[in-house]
Amino acid sequence: MVHRGGLLPSLLLRSMMSSLPLHAAPVEAGRCFVAALPGSELVYFTANGSDGARPLGFPPSPGRCYSFCIPAAQSPRERVRAARLHKRLQQRLSQAPFVAGDSEALPLLSYDPQDLDAAPPEKGFLVRLAQAAPEMERCLEALLRSALPAPAQLCVYQEAGDNQLWRALWRLGGTAEGKELVGRARVVQAPQPARHPAASHLLDAAVFRSREAARGVLEECTTLIPEAKAVLDLVDKCSELPKRGSFPVIVIEGLDATGKTTITESLKDSLNAIMLRSPPSCVSQWRKIFDDEPTLIRRAFYALTNYIVASEIAKESTKSPVIVDRYWHSTAAYAIATEISGKVSDLPPLHHPVYCWPEDLLKPDLVILLTVSSAERIRRLQGRGAEKTREEAELEVDRFFRQKVEESYRRMENPSCQLVDSSCSREEVLKDVQHQIKNHFPLL
Template identity: 50%
Template sequence: MAFARRAGARLLALLPRPRSRACAGTMAQPRCFALELPGCALAHFAVGTAAEGTAAPGALPDPRAAALLGPPGRSYSLCVPVAPGRDCAARVRAARLHQRLLQQLRRGPLKRCQLRRLLCYCPSGGVGGLQQGVLLHDPCDSPDTRRALLALLDSYVEAPRPCLGEFMGDPRHQLWQRPWELRDGQGWRQVDPEPVVSAPEPTLHPVVPDLPSSGVFPHREAARAVLEACTPFIPEARAMLDLVSQCPAQVQKGKFPVIVIEGLDATGKTTVTQAVSDALKAVLLKSPPASISQWRKVFDDEPTIIRRAFYSLGNYIVASEIAKASVTSPVVVDRYWHSTATYAIATEVSGTVHHLPPAHHPIYQWPKDLLKPDLVLLLTVSPEERLNRIQGRGLERTREETELEANSIFRQKVEVSYQRMESPGCRVVDASPCRETVLQTVLSLIQSHCKQS
């Protein structure tokens, strides 16, 4: 017992009074964290000086987070810094670095560790203060894990480098984070530990202020800027931009109605759009359009900011097609902007439906420079019915569509985001009945809406 007390005293002596630190010799690190827990719950905690005003000194964070951060085992935070401001090239570099980091953590000696999504943010909020990250938990507390992480950081020769922090507990059951810094000529060294304390959940999920520049682009130029930053390493980005440049900056809808039909996979969307276009003698269009389908695989393998810029610009190509077709006939569109936005929101906003931006938030507003449809119909079926329809189809699906099947919380976030869209909003249609009944319901809604317009 006396030995344990002496050992505890020695450990406490190693934990000096914390002070603010910069991240690995680069820029100041955001000091609040949102950790995604099992079941998609979020735990918020703060480190060091950001802890001021968030909790009493020495207060423990959420016990679910404490179980991941503290012993037994050992946890490490890895976060990707982003240069301040709205520089698209810096955002793209950080997003690709984060994706590369995740891929490397899932193989080799580190693949035995558990990974949890981690967001680092400034407690004051605002645009540009967000860092994507990951919490790596080693249940065995193996020294090989630390060595592998430092070797991994050494492989990043260009800025930005991921920031590495190591969590530790003390005999008083308090938690600390000890950053690693790269010192010139001295290699990696740990610096002074800083206390980990609980932090209140912010009013708005920390990723939301960044969404207009990283996933839900409010206008064409915002998406263009992202793909411009990609042209040095994605040849297809230049081809895509050339195609978009051929589309007029502003297009007007013709005199005939434009109907968009949205819905998750296996809600009958393809069948209904074809049947409606036949019944109305309408032109049937799809988003993304066929003219860019050959590049989908390339962009689907990229981080969200690049993938969503690609699909956003695809909507502007479709808008140009809608403008031409609606001059002479009705137009039915299989998916459009709402799909692009809802999947981006559901993917980027970690946690549950509770953490989505509230109804009437500007993120749900239609882009002002994108041609608006007259009516948007959202086909829905029960999760059970959807699963029955999916089984045996064997169709190739995107990463998000695959996740819809495996992750019910992700599916719920997509569905709620659809329902919160405004200007125009979605008219929900129960697509569970037989095809003929659903078709009659859809045609009735279109007829009623066109009479009122």
């Protein structure tokens, strides 16, 4: 819940942190940072005082930037509460006074360049101002004092007389205590790591490798999100390792407006098949609730709905062929594209574990990915008026996000996606899909 009057009340933020025993840690000199600039460009930088080029993305004087990160969480409960805190800070930074003038808050990650696998990167924000604004700075300090574990820390970046960029690290005490300058360091470009800092930690943070991993997240949400208990109750009624029947299971994947609904309906009739959708209708009333949650919780919800669908597949595939409108590949592709900032080149490489099907999830026989040009997809979307999730809406305005989703689909393994161009007529697309099915199931 965001307070309509602007600044989140300090009591609310403190209550959010009361059961989150995070510990404020000093900003380590050896850590690096990556910020996602508008246009999906990534800028890597560090503040270690050594020689190096000035990083892009920091406005010249009289501009000023600020950064802060939420301390790393250790237990599952802390992870959930830290993720929700990050979401609320993101909402707060999108409101006055932080959106005044040319200011903007950009996603930021802090990571250990010496060992990307050691611990997940810390999430935070880089707040950019075209010129210094003392009142906004005071509001930001007040927000961090209320939200982060004491003593909160704030990094302030500004250009010095030599045109170099410097960072001042401030430790924020209580309102009456003011703040203390911890140190200053020169900010320079950092080398781009071999892989995106978030890539090694996607499993069980966005793409869940098992039912239990996703379940563990929602279990920590039951006191925060009452609907999480209802979802868990549905999941617990499903067999842990459902067995597929003797009839084929075919999944149709693709972005919105690629023709999934048309093709699945046509296949249902032509194959005399049962059609299922993921997420299933039994959880549709809760989608909006979980779509408003941070990635960790939202993706755990969608991962668990796949296990509900798997139980339905097991039952229906004993009677007839089964056509599924989206399944695990959609869940994974959107999660990867959301968590990996930047462009397609920043995605985890081919054969990364994040592209592999979970071992405890019922696997389909065939996955068909419908593709269409972005111009044609947008043309089809115009005038539809259907309610969209936040990520589906982002597809329309962020071509780099769309490209990451599409490429993630293509990198999926075991089973991989069989591509079908759906730009042509309905009859031609259906014919191509039926050809793919016939190749896999000659007797069908």
